[in-house]
Structures are given as C-alpha cells and as structure tokens.
Amino acid sequence: xxVLVVDDSLAIQESLxxxxxxxxxxxxxxxxxxxxxxxxxxHNLKPDLVVLDVELRGADRGMDVLQHVVxxxxxxxxxxxxxxxxxxxxxxxLAAGALAYFDKGSEFLxxxxxxxxxARAHAHxxxx
Amino acid sequence: MQFAxxxxxxxxxxxxxxxxxxxxxxxxxxxxxxxxxxERLDQANEGQRLAQAILITLVDLETxxxxxxxxxxxxxxxxxxxxxxxxxxxxxxxxxxxxxxPAEAIDLERLRSAVASKxxxxxxxxxxxxxxxxxxxxxxxxxxxxxxxxDEARAALSRIGHRxxxxxxxxxxxxxxxxxxxxxxxxxxxxxxxxxxxxxxxFVRREKNLRNRASRLEGDAKTxxxxxxxxxxxxxxxxxxxxxxxxSRMRGILxxxxxxxxxxxxxxxxxxxxxxxxxxFRIEAKALMGLRLEQLIPHPFRAKHxxxxxxxxxxxxxxxxxxxxxxxxxxxxxxxxxPIDASISHASVGGQRLYTVILRDITERRQSERELLSxxxxxxxxxxxxxxxTFIANVDGQLMDFNEAFVKFHRCSxxxxxxxxxxxxxxxxxxxxxxxxxxPIGDWAVSRALRGETASNVEFGxxxxxxxxxxxxxxxxxxxxxxxxxxxGAVVTARDITSIRQAQTDLESAHVELQRxxxxxxxxxxEERRRIARELHDDLQQSLAAIRMDSVAVEGLLPDPSGExxxxxxxIDQLAAAALASTRRIVSDxxxxxxxxxxxxCALQSLAQVFxxxxxxxxxxxxxxxxxxLLGSAPQAATCLFRVAQEALNNVAKHAQAQRVExxxxxxxxxxxxxxxxxxxxxxxxxxxxxxxSFGLLGSRERLRALGGSFRIESSPGKGTTVIxxxxxxxxxxxxxx
Numbered sequence: 001x002x003v004l005v006v007d008d009s010l011a012i013q014e015s016l017x018x019x020x021x022x023x024x025x026x027x028x029x030x031x032x033x034x035x036x037x038x039x040x041x042x043h044n045l046k047p048d049l050v051v052l053d054v055e056l057r058g059a060d061r062g063m064d065v066l067q068h069v070v071x072x073x074x075x076x077x078x079x080x081x082x083x084x085x086x087x088x089x090x091x092x093x094l095a096a097g098a099l100a101y102f103d104k105g106s107e108f109l110x111x112x113x114x115x116x117x118x119a120r121a122h123a124h125x126x127x128x
Numbered sequence: 129m130q131f132a133x134x135x136x137x138x139x140x141x142x143x144x145x146x147x148x149x150x151x152x153x154x155x156x157x158x159x160x161x162x163x164x165x166x167e168r169l170d171q172a173n174e175g176q177r178l179a180q181a182i183l184i185t186l187v188d189l190e191t192x193x194x195x196x197x198x199x200x201x202x203x204x205x206x207x208x209x210x211x212x213x214x215x216x217x218x219x220x221x222x223x224x225x226x227x228x229x230p231a232e233a234i235d236l237e238r239l240r241s242a243v244a245s246k247x248x249x250x251x252x253x254x255x256x257x258x259x260x261x262x263x264x265x266x267x268x269x270x271x272x273x274x275x276x277x278x279d280e281a282r283a284a285l286s287r288i289g290h291r292x293x294x295x296x297x298x299x300x301x302x303x304x305x306x307x308x309x310x311x312x313x314x315x316x317x318x319x320x321x322x323x324x325x326x327x328x329x330x331f332v333r334r335e336k337n338l339r340n341r342a343s344r345l346e347g348d349a350k351t352x353x354x355x356x357x358x359x360x361x362x363x364x365x366x367x368x369x370x371x372x373x374x375x376s377r378m379r380g381i382l383x384x385x386x387x388x389x390x391x392x393x394x395x396x397x398x399x400x401x402x403x404x405x406x407x408x409f410r411i412e413a414k415a416l417m418g419l420r421l422e423q424l425i426p427h428p429f430r431a432k433h434x435x436x437x438x439x440x441x442x443x444x445x446x447x448x449x450x451x452x453x454x455x456x457x458x459x460x461x462x463x464x465x466x467p468i469d470a471s472i473s474h475a476s477v478g479g480q481r482l483y484t485v486i487l488r489d490i491t492e493r494r495q496s497e498r499e500l501l502s503x504x505x506x507x508x509x510x511x512x513x514x515x516x517x518t519f520i521a522n523v524d525g526q527l528m529d530f531n532e533a534f535v536k537f538h539r540c541s542x543x544x545x546x547x548x549x550x551x552x553x554x555x556x557x558x559x560x561x562x563x564x565x566x567x568p569i570g571d572w573a574v575s576r577a578l579r580g581e582t583a584s585n586v587e588f589g590x591x592x593x594x595x596x597x598x599x600x601x602x603x604x605x606x607x608x609x610x611x612x613x614x615x616x617g618a619v620v621t622a623r624d625i626t627s628i629r630q631a632q633t634d635l636e637s638a639h640v641e642l643q644r645x646x647x648x649x650x651x652x653x654x655e656e657r658r659r660i661a662r663e664l665h666d667d668l669q670q671s672l673a674a675i676r677m678d679s680v681a682v683e684g685l686l687p688d689p690s691g692e693x694x695x696x697x698x699x700i701d702q703l704a705a706a707a708l709a710s711t712r713r714i715v716s717d718x719x720x721x722x723x724x725x726x727x728x729x730c731a732l733q734s735l736a737q738v739f740x741x742x743x744x745x746x747x748x749x750x751x752x753x754x755x756x757x758l759l760g761s762a763p764q765a766a767t768c769l770f771r772v773a774q775e776a777l778n779n780v781a782k783h784a785q786a787q788r789v790e791x792x793x794x795x796x797x798x799x800x801x802x803x804x805x806x807x808x809x810x811x812x813x814x815x816x817x818x819x820x821x822s823f824g825l826l827g828s829r830e831r832l833r834a835l836g837g838s839f840r841i842e843s844s845p846g847k848g849t850t851v852i853x854x855x856x857x858x859x860x861x862x863x864x865x866x
Binding site for chain 1: 669673675677708733
C-alpha cells in the first residue's frame with residue numbers, strides 16, 4: 001500500500017515516514033510540502049492513502065488538498081495529522097472527507113495503528 | 129282773634145242747639161198727636177168690629193134657634209147658649225167703648241132693647257116648641273116679632289158703626305192741621321240750623337286759611353333766621369377749626385420733627401423745645417425750658433458761642449448754618465459730648481428777639497461715614513488681593529471699581545488704559561462664545577448680570593482688536609441690589625483660563641494619542657505574538673512531535689525494552705510530550721488562530737475548553753448565532769473581545785475562587801456586541817476596588833476605549849464578579865457589505 005506524506009516540516013516528514021514505513025505492507029511512496037507538490041505526487045504516484053497536515057508550506061492549506069482528492073480521486077483515502085487539537089478543526093476536516101484526524105504530537109501511535117489496520121484491509125482487497 | 133273766633137263759634141253752636149231743642153219738642157208733639165190719632169182710629173175700628181160681631185152673634189142665635197125648631201135636635205141648643213153668652217160680653221165691651229158720647233148712649237140703649245126683644249122672642253119660641261110643638265113655635269116665628277127686633281138691632285148697630293168711623297175721620301182731620309203746622313215749623317227750624325251750620329263752616333274755613341298763611345309766613349321767617357345763624361356759626365367753627373388745625377399742625381411738625389428744635393429768648397433762655405430736642409439732650413422737655421443755651425454747649429466752646437451769637441444778632445442775615453468750617457459739638461444732660469449739625473435763625477415778635485436753633489445729632493452719621501470709609505478700604509484691599517479680574521458696574525454699564533487683576537486680564541498696561549464704560553470695551557475687545565460665534569454686548573457677563581441673572585463659570589473668548597492677543601475668560605457674575613431689591617449694579621469676576629484650556633486641549637489630544645498608541649501597541653503586539661506563535665507551531669511543535677515519533681522508533685529498535693537505554697528514550701519522549709503541551713498552550717495563548725479561522729464564537733469556545741482543562745473550573749459559553757457574522761468584517765473588534773475574555777478568565781483563575789464561569793456573547797442592537805464573563809466567586813470588596821486595575825484588565829479597558837467601546841466590572845462581596853465589554857462594530861468596509 002502506497003502512502004503519501006504531506007507536511008511542510010522536514011523533520012516530521014522524516015520521522016513520520018519512518019514510523020509509517022515500519023508498518024508491514026506500507027510503502028511511503030513520496031513526500032510533499034505544499035498543495036501543488038501534493039497534487040503532483042497524487043497524480044504521479046497514485047497513493048492509496050494520503051497522510052495530510054493542516055498547514056502547509058507558505059500559506060497553503062491541507063483542506064485544499066483534501067478537497068482536491070475528494071473531488072478528483074475519490075478512491076484515495078485521506079487521514080489528517082495535525083498539531084491543532086481543536087474540535088472545530090477536527091470536525092471540519094472530517095466533514096470534508098478525511099477518514100480520521102490525529103493529534104500529531106500525542107496520537108501518532110493511534111495513527112500508526114489506524115494505518116496498519118488500513119494496510120491489512122487493503123491487502124485483502126481494495127476498499128469498496 | 130282766637131278768643132273772638134271761639135265766642136262766635138260758641139254762640140252759633142248755642143243757637144243751633146236751641147233750634148235743635150225746638151225741633152225735638154215739635155217732633156215729640158207731632159208724635160203724641162199721631163199716637164192719639166192712631167188710638168182714636170183703633171177705637172173706631174174696634175167699635176165697628178164689635179158692631180159687626182154683635183150682628184153676627186145675633187144671626188148665629190137666630191140660626192141655632194131655627195135649626196132647633198126645624199130639627200128639634202138638642203145639639204142646636206148648644207151654640208145657641210154660647211152665642212147668648214158671647215152677645216152679653218160683646219154688648220158690655222161696646223158699652224165700655226161708647227160711654228162718653230150721649231148719642232152713642234141712646235143708640236146703645238136701643239140696641240140693648242132690640243137684642244133683649246129678639247132674645248125673648250127666641251126663648252119664647254123655644255119654650256113653645258118644647259111645650260106646644262113645632263108648629264106653635266113657627267106661628268110665633270112667622271108673627272114677624274123676631275124680624276122686627278132683628279131689624280131694630282141692625283139699624284142701631286149700623287148707626288153705631290157709622291158714628292165711630294165718622295168720629296175717627298173728624299179726629300184725624302183735626303190732628304192733620306196740627307201736624308201740618310208742626311212740619312212747617314220743623315222745616316223752618318231745619319233750614320235755620322242748616323244756614324247756621326253753613327255760616328259756621330264758612331267762618332271756620334276762613335279762619336283756617338288765615339291761620340295757615342300766618343303760619344307759613346312765620347315758618348319762612350324762622351328758616352331764614354336759622355340759616356343766618358348757621359352761616360355765622362359755620363364761619364366761626366371753621367375759623368376755630370383752622371386755628372386748631374394750624375396749632376396742631378405746628379405742634380405736630382414740632383413734635384414729629386426728627387431734628388431737635390429749640391427757641392430761646394434774648395437772654396439765651398430756652399422758652400420752647402420739642403420732643404426731639406428732649407431726646408437728643410437726654411432730658412425731659414419741661415426741664416429743658418428755662419435752661420440757658422450755653423448749658424447745652426461743652427465748656428471749651430462756650431466763649432466762642434457767645435461771640436458767634438452776638439455777631440449773628442448784629443448781622444443782617446436772618447438765618448445761618450453752623451459748623452461749615454468746623455465740627456460743632458453739643459453737651460447732653462448726662463455729660464456726653466456729641467457732634468451736631470445745626471442752624472440758627474432769629475426773629476422779632478412783639479419787640480422781643482427770639483432765636484430758633486434746629487440741630488441734629490450726627491454721631492451715627494459720623495460713625496457710618498467711618499464705617500463706609502473702612503469698608504471701602506476693605507473692599508479695595510480685597511479687590512487688590514484677588515487674582516481674578518473683578519469689577520463693579522452701575523446700571524448704566526459704567527465701571528465703578530476694578531482691581532489690578534482686571535487691568536492684567538484685559539491686557540492693559542496700566543489702570544489708566546482701562547476704559548470706564550462697557551460700551552468702550554466693545555470697540556477695544558472682541559468677545560466670542562465658546563463655539564466661536566461673536567457675542568454681542570447684550571450677551572456679555574455684565575449685561576446679563578444687569579438683567580438680574582446670576583451665573584458662574586461662563587466662558588467667553590476675548591481678543592484685543594488692536595494687538596490681536598487672544599485669551600479665554602471664565603466669568604462669574606451677579607446683580608447687586610439695595611436692601612429693598614432695587615438693582616443698582618453688577619459685580620463680575622473673570623479668570624484667565626487660557627492656559628487651563630490649552631492644558632485641557634493638550635490632555636485631550638494626549639489621550640487620543642495614547643489610545644492610538646495603545647491600539648498600535650496591540651496591533652504590534654498581536655503581530656509579534658502571531659509571529660512567535662507561528663514559529664513555535666511551525667518549528668518547535670513539529671520538532672517535538674518528530675522527537676516523539678523518533679523516540680518511539682528508537683524504543684522499538686532496542687533489543688532490551690526494559691534496559692537503561694529504553695528508559696532514557698522513554699524519558700526523552702515524555703519530556704518532548706510535556707514540552708509539546710507547553711508549547712501548544714503558549715501558542716494558543718499567543719495566537720488565537722481559531723479567531724481568524726473560525727471566528728470569535730469558536731475561539732471563545734476553545735478558550736473556555738482550555739480554561740476548564742487548565743483550572744478545573746467549568747466554563748461555559750453561550751454565543752449568539754449572528755455574532756460571528758457581525759464580527760467577520762471587524763477583526764479588530766473580535767480580537768479585542770477575545771483578549772478581554774482571556775484577561776477576564778485569567779483574573780477568575782487568579783482571584784475569584786469561583787466554582788463556575790459563564791461567558792455570554794450576544795448581539796446588542798443592530799451593530800452592538802456585548803461580552804459578559806460572569807463568575808460565582810468571592811466578588812470584589814471595597815479594598816479590591818480601590819486597588820489599581822491589573823495590567824490585563826487595564827489593557828482591556830484601553831483596548832475597548834480605542835475602539836469606542838466600554839468596559840465595566842460589576843461585583844459585590846460574596847456575589848461573584850461580572851466583566852462586561854460593549855462594542856459597536858465599526859465595519860471598515862460597510863459599503864462593501866451590501
């Protein structure tokens with residue numbers, strides 16, 4: 001299963017990439033740090049899952065990437081990992097089509113588990 | 129005259145009385161004769177009646193006889209007998225009536241015999257009838273003896289009747305002559321009496337008229353006399369009244385005069401003094417009489433007085449005022465020496481020279497003059513010591529008095545430069561109202577005071593027309609009135625408040641500047657905070673999250689999860705987690721990103737959530753739906769309110785000891801927004817109130833002021849505290865909204 005990591009922090013890209021890559025059956029296919037890069041990667045790499053940050057490079061917003069995926073690539077799943085803990089942010093992104101929302105600093109293990117489950121399900125066949 | 133009238137009157141009355149007596153005698157005689165006539169007539173009638181009655185009785189006898197004879201019935205005899213008796217009685221009566229007349233006596237005798245004959249005849253027939261039967265009786269009857277007797281009786285009766293009637297007529301004729309004479313006499317008497325009465329009446333009328341006229345003449349004369357007496361009396365009365373009036377007026381003038389009036393004779397002895405003189409010299413008026421004038425003068429002045437009086441007496445002037453050149457002193461009975469104002473005059477009456485002195489005690493006047501002088505000095509001293517320009521004007525707007533400050537206030541170099549009339553100031557100084565419009569002279573402080581108005585701190589702008597100098601005066605003014613309320617001027621004070629006004633203006637602009645600075649500081653601060661927050665979020669938080677992820681990865685790689693290295697790695701992770709939490713709090717404090725992202729409602733919701741997490745005090749938010757929409761175009765207002773809420777919550781956490789906190793965000797009117805942060809803590813005591821506000825709350829107040837809002841704290845001990853912020857959203861782009 002191919003995963004695309006979209007985050008403007010290189011430190012996070014590296015650590016999160018490492019964390020996700022340690023999950024069996026998961027391949028981190030690429031990294032992006034802004035909307036344009038993310039859309040390009042999605043187009044080129046056709047990932048199964050996008051792990052998306054809320055704030056991206058410059059003033060770019062994760063929401064735009066999510067909306068693009070939902071509209072253009074409905075088969076690709078998106079989860080959000082953010083340092084924003086607000087309920088409003090969480091519910092806004094979930095409503096826009098994200099499958100899950102994780103606190104980057106405290107819920108990354110839950111995110112890893114979610115991705116692992118998703119990878120297992122994916123191995124058994126593409127999601128409906 | 130009176131007597132004559134009376135005698136005549138009595139004589140006439142006597143004559144009338146005699147006439148009347150005669151008249152009465154004639155009447156009495158006439159009456160007597162009438163009565164005799166009447167008696168005679170009655171007698172004649174009676175005689176006639178008896179004659180008739182006797183004839184009837186005879187017929188009755190005859191009828192009864194014949195009835196018995198025819199029927200032989202005894203009852204017929206009964207009327208026969210009663211008729212017999214009646215006949216006897218009637219015959220006796222007739223006899224009594226006619227005894228006096230011899231002719232009558234003859235006729236009566238014939239009647240008696242005829243009646244006796246008839247009776248015998250009838251008795252005989254009856255006896256025969258009883259004895260020999262009816263037929264025998266009838267023989268007797270038819271013999272005509274009875275009839276002859278009857279006729280005889282009838283004839284006698286007729287003569288008697290006729291004679292009676294005749295006698296009566298003769299008697300009446302005799303009497304009639306007498307009566308006629310009597311009537312004639314009566315008529316003459318009546319006529320005489322009437323004539324006499326008329327004469328008396330005429331006399332009486334004449335007498336009465338005469339008397340009336342005399343009485344009228346007498347009355348007129350009396351009235352005229354009375355009128356003359358009255359006129360004379362009236363003239364006398366008014367002369368006496370005028371004299372009394374003149375005297376009492378003179379006395380009144382003297383006694384009511386407040387000036388002491390003394391009259392002395394040539395020897396300077398007082399001969400007259402009024403009540404005022406007595407009161408002035410404190411001695412009874414009586415005691416004053418007889419004193420010498422010099423006794424009312426203090427010793428040191430007596431010699432001079434003598435010389436003066438002598439000079440005056442010798443001079444030609446009839447009157448002189450004393451003390452023009454010096455003060456004249458007088459001496460009271462109790463030894464008190466006092467100043468007077470006096471004049472003296474002299475006049476000769478009946479060859480004697482009299483001096484009249486009119487004087488007045490001027491002790492009080494001297495005292496008032498001294499007091500006036502003293503108060504004038506005081507007033508001038510007070511005016512001079514005043515730093516406010518002060519002046520007194522009379523009703524004509526003329527300046528009566530002003531102080532040095534007044535000179536300075538009007539930018540004059542000396543007192544002489546200051547004008548004396550209000551009107552002159554109009555050409556020197558331009559006066560304006562606080563709004564800048566020119567104030568006509570009628571609106572000036574002094575004019576208003578002269579209209580009776582009292583006011584203080586009334587501002588006017590002033591400008592010298594010659595030099596162009598400008599200043600601001602604060603005026604207080606009031607009318608000045610005499611005791612009876614009559615307006616006689618105005619007092620006005622003015623203070624130069626140019627520098628105060630300048631300071632005030634400076635302060636106001638400094639305040640505006642300050643608010644601008646506060647607003648600027650907030651903007652700068654917010655930007656700085658946002659920058660730092662962004663740094664922390666973008667950099668530090670990411671790094672810490674990365675450290676945590678790596679730590680987990682390292683731990684997974686360790687062969688011994690319970691070894692020392694694993695423990696250290698976990699510790700690194702924990703520290704990173706703690707640092708992450710701190711960083712997040714700091715970021716959240718520094719940068720209300722939610723405010724920008726999702727509006728004030730969400731930002732406050734998050735603030736409440738964080739507050740509850742951090743302090744354990746439940747905090748709820750009630751927010752109106754439209755508030756975020758209203759604030760969408762006013763980010764400064766939203767930030768301001770967010771900061772106010774933040775500071776209020778900080779305060780609650782530090783001081784309130786609250787159990788719960790409620791935040792309310794509500795629209796107020798069309799563009800107003802009210803934020804309330806209410807706790808149920810211990811509230812503020814008086815002491816708390818006196819403390820200066822915390823910098824946080826002070827900042828909140830200034831923030832709100834900078835945006836034209838208001839900030840207040842409602843609190844009482846034990847009843848919690850409510851912070852209330854009110855704002856009108858002044859949207860930057862109102863035009864674009866619609």
